[in-house]
Each structure stands twice: as C-alpha cells, then as structure tokens.
Amino acid sequence: MSGHGTGATVRDAIFVVEHVTLRFGGVVSLNDVSLTMERGEILAVIGPNGAGKTSLFNSLTGVYRPQEGTITFVGRDGARLSVIGKKAHRVSAAGVARTFQASRMFSALTAFENVKIGAESHRGIGVAGAMLRGPMTRRDERQSDRRTVELLHFVGLQERANAISSSLSYGDRRRLEIARGLATNPQVLLLDEPAAGTNPTEKRELATLIRKVRDEMGVSILLIEHDMKLVMSLAERLYVLNFGSVIAEGSPEEIRANPAVIDAYLGTTNTASEAS
Numbered sequence: 001m002s003g004h005g006t007g008a009t010v011r012d013a014i015f016v017v018e019h020v021t022l023r024f025g026g027v028v029s030l031n032d033v034s035l036t037m038e039r040g041e042i043l044a045v046i047g048p049n050g051a052g053k054t055s056l057f058n059s060l061t062g063v064y065r066p067q068e069g070t071i072t073f074v075g076r077d078g079a080r081l082s083v084i085g086k087k088a089h090r091v092s093a094a095g096v097a098r099t100f101q102a103s104r105m106f107s108a109l110t111a112f113e114n115v116k117i118g119a120e121s122h123r124g125i126g127v128a129g130a131m132l133r134g135p136m137t138r139r140d141e142r143q144s145d146r147r148t149v150e151l152l153h154f155v156g157l158q159e160r161a162n163a164i165s166s167s168l169s170y171g172d173r174r175r176l177e178i179a180r181g182l183a184t185n186p187q188v189l190l191l192d193e194p195a196a197g198t199n200p201t202e203k204r205e206l207a208t209l210i211r212k213v214r215d216e217m218g219v220s221i222l223l224i225e226h227d228m229k230l231v232m233s234l235a236e237r238l239y240v241l242n243f244g245s246v247i248a249e250g251s252p253e254e255i256r257a258n259p260a261v262i263d264a265y266l267g268t269t270n271t272a273s274e275a276s
C-alpha cells in the first residue's frame, strides 16, 4: 500500500496511522487502529488498563512491529518515514522522542548526566555509545554541556543539576525525563503517563511544563494519561482506546459526553469482546 489517496483532508499531519493491527500470540493489542496527529497539537490517548496505549507508543517509536497497517511520520521538511520495520534509533533520529511509563533514568547518575546522555545519544551513536566511547572533541563537549544546562533550566531543575537522580522527588524525576526526551531535539514528544506517582501540585506544574514545551519549543505532544482532570485540561483532542480499538475521537467536551467512553470507563461487563 502506497498511502496515495489517503489523508486528503489532513492539513499538516505529523503522524498518520492507518489500519494498524498488533498481535502477541492470541492477544490483539491494537485492532485496526487508524488515527492522525496534527503538527503542533497536544493530543491524548486515553483508555482503561490494557487498552493498548503503550503498545501504540511502542509501535509509533519502532519498538514494536505491527503485523498489519502503516505508520507514517512526516518530518518538518515534508520527508515521510514509514515507521513499521524501522529500528527505534532510526525513528528517534527522525525527530520522535518519548518518555516511559516506568522511569528509565540512570538512577546513580546526576540530573545533569542523565540529560547529557540524551543530548549525546542524539549524535547517532545511541545511549550505550554515548556512555562508552572516548572523549568528545572539546567543541562537542561544550555544546552538549550548554544544551544540557539550557534544558535543565527550561524544566526548572537548574538547582538540582548535580543531585543524584534517585534522590529527586517524583515530580522532579518526571521533569528530568522530559528534559532528557527534549535533548534529542525532537519534533514530537510522546509522554507515557508523565504524571504517574505525583501529587496534585506536581501534576499542575507538569501540565504547565508540557504546555510550555509545545508553546515555546514548538514540539508536538502525544500524551497517555489516566488522570482525567489533567488530561482534559491539557489535551486539545483525544482518542479513546478500548480492547485495542479506537472507540472515540474528539475534543475534551465531545469525549466527556460520549456514551461509548462512559461505558468503557464505567466497566460495563464487556465479556463479549473478550470471548471472541
């Protein structure tokens, strides 16, 4: 499938997902999923536990390889990358960054070091290469130091730069993960439950930071979040997944009023779809 003739109504898409199905043995994690993300938007994916949200992120970033469908990343310069079958580092190099549901910080390293690894892995040598290889040129070193300081400042962690990451509060760790994602200069940032484990004040601060990433850096945001208050205040548009399928799409108001969404969240005994 060439993708010609599809997406005619799309204005400025950054991701186009068409008919994606992902299976693990008998489990269908994504079932004929089609969706579009516009450049510059804050888009959310919500749905109950096991709905396929993280599987979607893993498919968008080249970590999982769906058996069916197409995923196209459209770069700022118009270049199209067909994601399925590409390695994760290749997708990352094209401009796609993400944070993980469970933190993947190097907890024994400082905040500064964690962000700097992100900045260096961007040079195409990967995280391991950035850690293992010999000294960089002084110019490169100065440049990634400068970028790291800038990013720590941007996320409000300038004072914690030399703190060991494991000593940071949950909220600060979540900020650090965002800084590390931004270190690769992405066009889109995928955040998998960025506020998990944080308190209400930290949640509000994270929402402000995420909006600032989009507004000031021009980075498009794709967000998975269980906290309805947070996601409804932050997202401009949402998709709802349930049992691997998209069951709704729309503005926060539309999603709140959608009967299928209310059903999925109230957990009506949906055994019929499990038995098939």
Ligand SMILES: Nc1ncnc2c1ncn2[C@@H]1O[C@H](COP(=O)(O)OP(=O)(O)OP(=O)(O)O)[C@@H](O)[C@H]1O
Pocket (backbone or CB within 6 Å): 024, 027, 028, 029, 047, 048, 049, 050, 051, 052, 053, 054, 055, 056, 101
């Ligand atoms: N690597 C894998 N191997 C086998 N099954 C998997 C794998 N990854 C995901 N799944 C299955 O796919 C389904 C969707 O899981 P996924 O993690 O995408 O859900 P989720 O919406 O992110 O849930 P949560 O809100 O709990 O994080 C689940 O049934 C899960 O067990």
Ligand SMILES: [Mg+2]
Pocket (backbone or CB within 6 Å): 053, 054, 055, 101
């Ligand atoms: Mg998940």
